[in-house]
Amino acid sequence: MTENQSMGGEKPKRAPTLYLIVIGKLVEGGLLLIAALSVYLLARQNLPELFDQFIRWMHFDPEGRFFNAIGDQLDTLTPRNVHVVASWLLIYGLFKTVGGLGLAFRLPWAVWLAIGESAFFIPIEIFELVRPRSQEGELHPHLMFEHPKEGIAIVLTINVLIVWYLYKNRQRLFRQHH
Numbered sequence: 001m002t003e004n005q006s007m008g009g010e011k012p013k014r015a016p017t018l019y020l021i022v023i024g025k026l027v028e029g030g031l032l033l034i035a036a037l038s039v040y041l042l043a044r045q046n047l048p049e050l051f052d053q054f055i056r057w058m059h060f061d062p063e064g065r066f067f068n069a070i071g072d073q074l075d076t077l078t079p080r081n082v083h084v085v086a087s088w089l090l091i092y093g094l095f096k097t098v099g100g101l102g103l104a105f106r107l108p109w110a111v112w113l114a115i116g117e118s119a120f121f122i123p124i125e126i127f128e129l130v131r132p133r134s135q136e137g138e139l140h141p142h143l144m145f146e147h148p149k150e151g152i153a154i155v156l157t158i159n160v161l162i163v164w165y166l167y168k169n170r171q172r173l174f175r176q177h178h
Contacts, residue, residue, distance in 0.1 A: 013173065018166075022100050025096050025103060025114065029093050029096030029097030033094070039085055051070065099113045111174050114162065128149075128152050
């Protein structure tokens with residue numbers, strides 16, 4: 001008998017779906033923290049020149065419409081703007097990491113944090129899914145999918161499933177302190 005069982009507590013139940021959510025949150029948090037550090041380090045660089053060097057190193061056409069649009073946007077950035085972006089990435093990365101660790105340790109507050117975070121983005125994703133997109137002049141950041149809305153639909157589905165799963169199983173999976 002384990003110590004938890006001998007003291008009258010129940011052994012936490014296995015939850016493979018919860019473990020997938022935890023891994024996802026921790027990976028997202030880690031990537032956001034790496035991105036924050038990278039963006040902070042880039043703030044001291046000449047971004048348009050660095051981007052041009054990267055494009056040429058990758059043997060892409062630097063005169064293409066897509067890369068020109070990115071270059072034009074980089075020209076408008078200031079070191080302060082870049083620091084603000086790095087700060088927000090850091091804060092959100094820490095939020096994701098703390099939430100993921102809380103879920104891993106099955107802390108009751110973490111389930112509400114994860115539900116709230118996932119639910120927060122659902123209306124935004126629905127708006128993006130139903131919003132008409134213009135064909136001219138709009139830079140499509142969703143290059144992974146032939147149709148940009150496929151990616152949004154996948155993320156929306158994942159968030160809805162996370163909210164549903166965590167809400168439905170919160171009492172079974174998380175210790176409640178009364």
